[in-house]
Each structure stands twice: as C-alpha cells, then as structure tokens.
Amino acid sequence: MIGIIDYGAGNLHSVLKAIDRLDYKTKLITKPSDHDDAITKLILPGVGNAKVAMDVLNETGLAIYIKEQVANGTPLLGICLGMQLLLETSEEGNVECLGLIKGTVPEFKEMVKKVPHMGWNQVMDVQNHFLFHQIPQNTDFYFVHSFFANPTDEKDILGITNYGFAFASVIGNEQVMGVQFHPEKSGKYGIQLLENYCK
Amino acid sequence: MLRKRIVPAIDVLNDKAVKYVQFRNPTIIGDPAELGKKYTEDGADELIYLDTTASLKSQELKIEWIRKVAEQVYIPFSVIGGVRTIDDFKRLLRAGADKVGVNSAAVQRPELLREAAEIYGKQCVVLGLDAMPIYNDDEEIIRWEVYTHSGHEKTGMDVIEWAQQATELGAGEIICTSIHKDGMKNGYDVALIKLLSEKVNVPIIASGGAGELAHIEEVFTEGYADAALVASMIHYGDYTISEIKSYLRDKHINVRI
Numbered sequence: 001m002i003g004i005i006d007y008g009a010g011n012l013h014s015v016l017k018a019i020d021r022l023d024y025k026t027k028l029i030t031k032p033s034d035h036d037d038a039i040t041k042l043i044l045p046g047v048g049n050a051k052v053a054m055d056v057l058n059e060t061g062l063a064i065y066i067k068e069q070v071a072n073g074t075p076l077l078g079i080c081l082g083m084q085l086l087l088e089t090s091e092e093g094n095v096e097c098l099g100l101i102k103g104t105v106p107e108f109k110e111m112v113k114k115v116p117h118m119g120w121n122q123v124m125d126v127q128n129h130f131l132f133h134q135i136p137q138n139t140d141f142y143f144v145h146s147f148f149a150n151p152t153d154e155k156d157i158l159g160i161t162n163y164g165f166a167f168a169s170v171i172g173n174e175q176v177m178g179v180q181f182h183p184e185k186s187g188k189y190g191i192q193l194l195e196n197y198c199k
Numbered sequence: 200m201l202r203k204r205i206v207p208a209i210d211v212l213n214d215k216a217v218k219y220v221q222f223r224n225p226t227i228i229g230d231p232a233e234l235g236k237k238y239t240e241d242g243a244d245e246l247i248y249l250d251t252t253a254s255l256k257s258q259e260l261k262i263e264w265i266r267k268v269a270e271q272v273y274i275p276f277s278v279i280g281g282v283r284t285i286d287d288f289k290r291l292l293r294a295g296a297d298k299v300g301v302n303s304a305a306v307q308r309p310e311l312l313r314e315a316a317e318i319y320g321k322q323c324v325v326l327g328l329d330a331m332p333i334y335n336d337d338e339e340i341i342r343w344e345v346y347t348h349s350g351h352e353k354t355g356m357d358v359i360e361w362a363q364q365a366t367e368l369g370a371g372e373i374i375c376t377s378i379h380k381d382g383m384k385n386g387y388d389v390a391l392i393k394l395l396s397e398k399v400n401v402p403i404i405a406s407g408g409a410g411e412l413a414h415i416e417e418v419f420t421e422g423y424a425d426a427a428l429v430a431s432m433i434h435y436g437d438y439t440i441s442e443i444k445s446y447l448r449d450k451h452i453n454v455r456i
Contacts (some may be wrong), residue, residue, distance in 0.1 A: 013295055017270055048320045116322050116371055118402050119425065120202040120244055120455045140202060140455045142245075142275060144322040162200055185275045185297065187239065 001025040002198055003039040005066065005082075007056040008048075011184065015045045015079065018184040018191060024198045032065040041198060042066065042074055046081030050105065050147070051093025053081055063098060070100055075175040077197050083171065083178030084149055092147050100176045103151035112164040116146045123159045123169050123181065131158070131170065131177060133196045139189045141181035143169070149180060202455045203419050204244035204426035205443055206404060207433055209234055211250040211280075214260040218434050228434060232267040238433070239274050241440040244455060246272065247300075247374065247404075247428060250280035251349065262294045269295020279327050279374070288315050292323060300374060302327030303347035306354055306361070309368055316369025321401075326370035330358045330391055331378045343391055350378040358391070362399045373399065374428065376406040384410025384431065392422035404428055412438065412446045419452050 002019050006012055006028040019026050027036050044066065046053060057063040070076050078086045085097045090105035097105070108115045120140040125132040148167045151157055158177070159170030169180040177197070183190035209231060210217050216234045217225035228234065235246050248268070250261055261278075268276060278291050279300030291299045305312050305326060315324045329350050330343040343358035362373055375395055377388035387408045396403050402425035405418045409432050418424045432438050447454045 011297075013293075014269060014297075017295075018273065047322065049317075114400050114402055114425070116401070117201065118322065118372060119204050121200065143201075144275075146321070182275070185273060187273050191273060 001027055001036060001038040001040060003027050003029045003036070003042045005042060005044045005062060006030045007053060007060065007062060011045050011047045011080065011182065014182075014184045015043060018194055019043070019198065022191070022195050022198060029062070029065070030060070032061045035065070040074070042069055042076045043197075044076060044078045044082035044085060046079060046083075046085065047144075048081055049092060050081060050084055050090035050097065051095040053085060054093075054095045054097060057085070057098075066098060067100070070176055073175060075197070076100070076177070078176075078178035079184070080145060080180060080182055083180055084147060086171070086176060086178045087149055087151065090147060101151055101156050101171055101173050101178070102153055103149060103156070105147050106150055107147050108163075116144055117148075117163045118144045120186075121161050121163060121181075123161050125159050125170075127158050129158045129170070129172065131172075131179070131193055131196050133192075135189050135192050135196075141169075141179075141183065141186040141190060143181045145180060149178065200453060201425075202244065202453050203424070203447070204404075205242070205415070205440055205447075205454065206245045206247055206426050206428050207238045207243050207440065208247045208249055208406070208428050208430045209238075210430075211248050211264065212252050213257055214264040218431075230267075231264045232271045235268050235272045235276065238440060239272050242444050242456070243274065243440050245274055245426070246276040248276060248278045250278060252281070262290060265291060265294035265296055277325055279325065285311070285314050285318065288319060288323075292319060298323045298325045298372070300325040300327045302329065305365060305370075306345065306347050306356070309364065312365055312368040312370050314369075316371070321369050321371030324370050325372045325374060326362070326365045328358065328362060328365075328373055328375045329378050330375060330388070332388070332391070340390065346378055350376075350381075359394060359398050362395055366399050366401050370401060372402045372404065374404040374406055377408060380408030381406075382431065383408055386410070386414040387418040387422060387424075387427070389418055389422040392418055392424050396423035396425075402426065412443060415443060416447060416450050416452060419447070420450075
C-alpha cells in the first residue's frame with residue numbers, strides 16, 4: 001500500500017489517480033493516526049508555497065510522522081514542492097523544511113529568463129538510478145516551478161536538467177527520493193517512473 | 200533546454216467538445232476527455248479547454264467533464280472560461296484542472312490574480328489576454344488594446360501595461376489571442392507576441408491565426424513564444440500534432456518528439 005501525504009496540495013488527486021491506475025492500493029494520510037501498517041511506501045506530493053505547506057505539516061504532526069517513517073526505513077518520494085520540502089530550508093517564505101536531504105531551495109530569480117520554469121525539459125539520469133528503469137536517457141518530463149533544489153552533497157543528485165544552468169531535478173539519499181517535475185503529468189514515462197518507485 | 204510547446208485548444212459547450220464554423224453553429228466533435236487523450240497520444244504537450252457556456256447547469260457539467268479529463272489525460276491541462284471568483288478557481292482545480300485561466304474577471308478586478316496566486320501559486324494562474332491593434336493614420340500599428348467578453352468589449356487598456364501589471368499581481372502564464380487574427384489562418388500576430396515576450400518574464404502562449412506549419416515556426420523563431428496554441432489546424436484534420444512537431448524539428452526548433 002502506498003501512503004500519500006495529504007496536506008491540501010494541489011496535485012494530490014492527479015498523483016492519487018495515477019497510482020490507482022497502476023493498481024496499487026493507496027491511502028491518504030491527513031494526520032499521523034491515519035497510518036496503516038500495510039503502508040510500504042510514502043509519497044509527498046505538492047504544488048504551492050513551501051511556507052504554507054510546512055505550516056500544515058507541522059500543525060498536523062505530519063512532519064514528525066514523515067521523519068519517523070523514514071527513520072524506520074520507509075521509502076519516501078517527494079514530487080515538485082514535495083521534493084523541495086525534503087531539504088533543510090527553502091527561500092520560499094524562508095522556512096525550515098524536513099531536512100531529510102542536506103541542502104537549500106533557492107529561487108530562480110534573475111538567473112534565468114523566465115519564471116516559472118514551465119513546460120517539458122529533459123532529465124539526465126546521472127547515477128543510473130532505479131527510478132529511471134526502462135526510461136530512456138534524457139527523457140522529457142513536465143516541470144512547473146520557481147524554486148529549485150540545491151543539495152549540499154553531489155552524491156545526492158540523481159538527475160540534472162538544464163534551464164540556462166544545470167540544476168538537480170532528481171535527488172535522493174537511500175530511501176528518500178525527490179523529483180522536481182510532475183511524473184503524474186509527464187505522459188507514459190512519468191507513469192513508468194511512478195511504477196518504478198511503487199513496485 | 201526547455202522545449203517549445205504545442206498546445207491544442209478544445210472548445211467545450213455544455214459537456215461536449217465542439218468546433219465552430221465561422222465562429223457560430225457549434226457542431227459536436229466528441230467528448231472532451233476522449234479528444235484530449237487522442238491529442239496527448241499524438242504528442243500534445245499540454246491542453247487548453249475553452250468553456251464558454253455560462254448557464255448554471257453547465258457549471259455542474261463542467262466539474263464532471265473536467266474530472267473525466269483528469270482521469271484520462273496524463274499531461275497538464277488548463278480550463279478557461281467563466282471564471283470569476285476564487286471559489287471558481289478552487290472548484291476547477293479540485294476537479295483536476297492544473298491551471299485556471301481568467302480573462303474578463305481579472306480586468307474587472309485585478310486583485311483576483313493576486314489572491315489566486317497566493318493561495319494556489321502563480322503556476323496555475325493563467326491570464327487570458329485578448330488583443331486588438333490600434334492603428335495610426337498611416338495604418339501602422341501603434342499599440343494593442345485589451346478586449347474582454349470574448350472580444351466583444353474594448354477596455355481602453357494597453358496590452359503590454361496590463362500584461363506587466365497582471366504578472367506582477369500573480370499571473371504565471373499568458374495566453375495572448377489576437378482577435379483580428381483568430382480564425383483567419385494567415386499567421387499569428389508575431390509583432391505582438393515578440394513585444395510581449397520581451398516585456399514580461401512569464402511564459403507566453405501565442406493564440407489566433409495558425410493555418411500553416413510555417414506560421415508556428417515563425418511565432419517561435421521571430422515572436423519568441425514559449426508555446427503555440429493550435430485549434431482549427433488539427434480539429435479539421437489538416438494536420439496532426441506529430442506532423443507539426445516533425446516539421447518544427449526539421450526546422451531546428453526544440454520540440455518534444
């Protein structure tokens with residue numbers, strides 16, 4: 001069973017539908033007591049504002065729940081904002097995040113021509129990670145974001161994308177993983193990536 | 200690098216996909232979700248649904264067809280038409296739309312853009328901008344003016360000034376439709392798209408006027424558009440999306456194949 005953290009994120013239902021269609025059982029986790037022992041993996045979706053999201057995760061106790069589950073060895077996949085929340089701090093509202101991966105989340109600002117980085121862009125799988133199983137190198141995925149992950153340790157960078165400069169579009173450290181793009185909106189290879197994570 | 204996007208626009212009346220002949224006489228061409236799925240499989244990068252029906256009954260139907268699209272289509276889609284309040288944003292996003300477009304309502308109350316961006320993020324706030332050129336005595340375009348209510352009402356507002364104000368408030372993307380080009384099939388308003396691309400720093404979707412493959416190439420290479428909206432070119436079977444993309448790739452435009 002895949003536990004999907006529900007903190008009011010905009011893309012929750014598209015993620016849920018995509019996982020449902022892959023024939024995995026899902027459970028929405030809106031508070032720690034929603035936990036089910038059958039849950040083997042967690043997904044932290046996300047569209048919106050880092051500060052607002054962290055406030056909800058802290059108030060509901062979900063932040064602690066997520067950290068405990070990860071400490072117990074449960075894999076966690078962050079998507080888009082959910083990925084950014086895995087790091088230590090975000091410039092979006094200058095908020096302290098989950099700190100499961102070392103690093104920060106700066107804003108694109110004048111570093112690039114247009115913000116948000118919106119549309120299809122290629123991802124280079126730099127560590128031959130299992131999330132990219134059966135996905136060709138440099139496949140396009142759909143991105144929408146104005147902030148980006150900047151992990152401290154290069155070994156935590158699993159995939160990179162070029163938007164004027166190369167940034168970490170996939171990060172991970174053991175059972176904690178994050179993708180900046182939206183696999184649930186990236187056609188068949190996006191669905192393949194979700195399948196790779198869930199199986 | 201970021202790909203140039205090809206975005207089919209699908210008109211919706213009640214809960215059916217329709218096409219208009221000479222802007223009237225809608226004929227049903229299918230189910231919004233089925234058509235969206237077909238275009239997705241053919242290589243569409245994103246979809247835009249234009250729902251122009253306004254009756255109360257259609258509001259319920261709207262949620263239903265959006266749900267179906269969200270279930271069947273695995274690329275992003277926007278819904279535009281009839282959005283007036285934050286509550287409308289909420290309902291459409293909850294139903295599964297990835298982005299919501301506002302046009303007349305944002306002109307009447309620009310704060311709507313800021314409120315929507317604060318709650319849902321700029322990425323899902325799309326400004327629908329309908330433009331018409333203003334000419335001087337020598338019939339040269341001096342500026343473009345904003346129109347609302349499906350191009351029926353002029354506002355006196357300057358397109359560039361409004362676009363800048365709207366993006367500062369919270370619009371994360373602009374769909375710019377040139378009313379005088381729409382349905383003419385003689386090319387996009389490249390001069391306007393170019394100016395807009397230079398003056399605002401959010402992605403621009405060019406709309407209105409595509410009739411030939413070269414028109415799409417031109418709006419990317421000379422207008423610097425981020426995305427091109429296509430409608431009649433594909434709905435009437437003149438071209439498929441994969442044909443459009445193959446053509447653009449051969450012209451060295453960075454598209455996703």
